[in-house]
Amino acid sequence: MIFDEIFTGFGRTGSLFACEAAGVVPDIVTLSKALTGGTLPLAATIAGKKVFDAFWSDDPMHALMHGPTFMANALACAAANASLDLFEREPRLRQVANIASALERRLAPCRGLPGVKDVRVKGAIGVVELDRIDDLDGLRARFVQEGVFIRPFGTVIYLTPAFTIGTEELARLTGVVVKVVGDM
Ligand SMILES: Cc1ncc(COP(=O)(O)O)c(C=O)c1O
Numbered sequence: 001m002i003f004d005e006i007f008t009g010f011g012r013t014g015s016l017f018a019c020e021a022a023g024v025v026p027d028i029v030t031l032s033k034a035l036t037g038g039t040l041p042l043a044a045t046i047a048g049k050k051v052f053d054a055f056w057s058d059d060p061m062h063a064l065m066h067g068p069t070f071m072a073n074a075l076a077c078a079a080a081n082a083s084l085d086l087f088e089r090e091p092r093l094r095q096v097a098n099i100a101s102a103l104e105r106r107l108a109p110c111r112g113l114p115g116v117k118d119v120r121v122k123g124a125i126g127v128v129e130l131d132r133i134d135d136l137d138g139l140r141a142r143f144v145q146e147g148v149f150i151r152p153f154g155t156v157i158y159l160t161p162a163f164t165i166g167t168e169e170l171a172r173l174t175g176v177v178v179k180v181v182g183d184m
Contacts, residue, residue, distance in 0.1 A: 002028040006043070010034035010087065011096050011163065014123030027051050037083035038162075042076035095163040099124040099170065103159065106174035110181050117155070126159040126174070128181055139180070146176045157181070 003026040008018040012034065015021040019029065028051060032043035047055075055064035070076075086092075103126035110128045111119045118129040133139055133155055143150040150157060150173065159173055 001026045002030070004030050006030050006032040011092050012123055012125060012160065014093070014096055014100060016093065035083065036076060036079040037086070039083070040073075040076040040079045042073065042080050090164075092163055096124045099161060099163065099165065102167070102170050103174065106171060107177065109178045113181055115184055116181060124161060124163060128157045128177060130155050130157070130181070130184075142180055143176060146180065148173055148176045150177065 001024065003017075003019045003024070005017055005019065009029070009031045010016065010033075012018075013021065017029070019026050025048070027048050029046045030043065031046065032041075035044060036042050055062075057063040100121055100123055103121045103124075107119050107121065107126050107128060110116050115131050116128060117131050118127070120127050120129070133152060136152060139152050139157075140150075143152075150159065152158070157177055159177070161170055161173065
């Protein structure tokens with residue numbers, strides 16, 4: 001079983017990894033994005049011992065001969081180490097829990113507005129799902145006009161703030177969402 005935790009890894013959904021909350025131990029996990037705090041591109045594929053051992057060999061016919069050009073890029077690895085150090089020093093999961101309750105509270109006014117199908121929050125992910133978005137580009141432009149960069153897609157307006165976001169910044173983002181959805 002492979003868990004793609006490129007987006008969810010490192011706390012985004014409220015637990016350090018989504019597989020923990022699901023109570024599942026995957027054979028392989030993919031990680032990226034928050035691995036370096038988004039500062040430099042780096043991805044990692046983590047395998048359990050059974051999978052790892054199956055590809056571990058001095059025989060090139062047996063080993064996983066995977067060598068991308070920028071593998072183990074020293075600068076990106078240093079950024080990842082620094083970001084992981086910060087994860088240990090700073091209360092990331094508490095920050096996520098605080099963001100979750102702020103998103104719950106501040107997006108709640110969207111509930112019941114015409115055209116709103118659902119409002120949901122999971123960790124530091126806040127979603128306002130609409131029945132439909134007729135003019136996606138227009139909606140994106142409207143957010144920019146209000147001074148925030150929010151990128152709706154499909155029928156979903158979503159917020160995935162940095163865990164270090166300030167209370168006022170988050171209130172500004174959610175405030176614009178409530179305003180714009182209310183105006184629609
Ligand atoms: C869940 C998930 N998997 C994979 C990817 C692609 O990752 P990468 O850009 O490192 O190939 C993304 C990118 O947004 C993602 O959100």
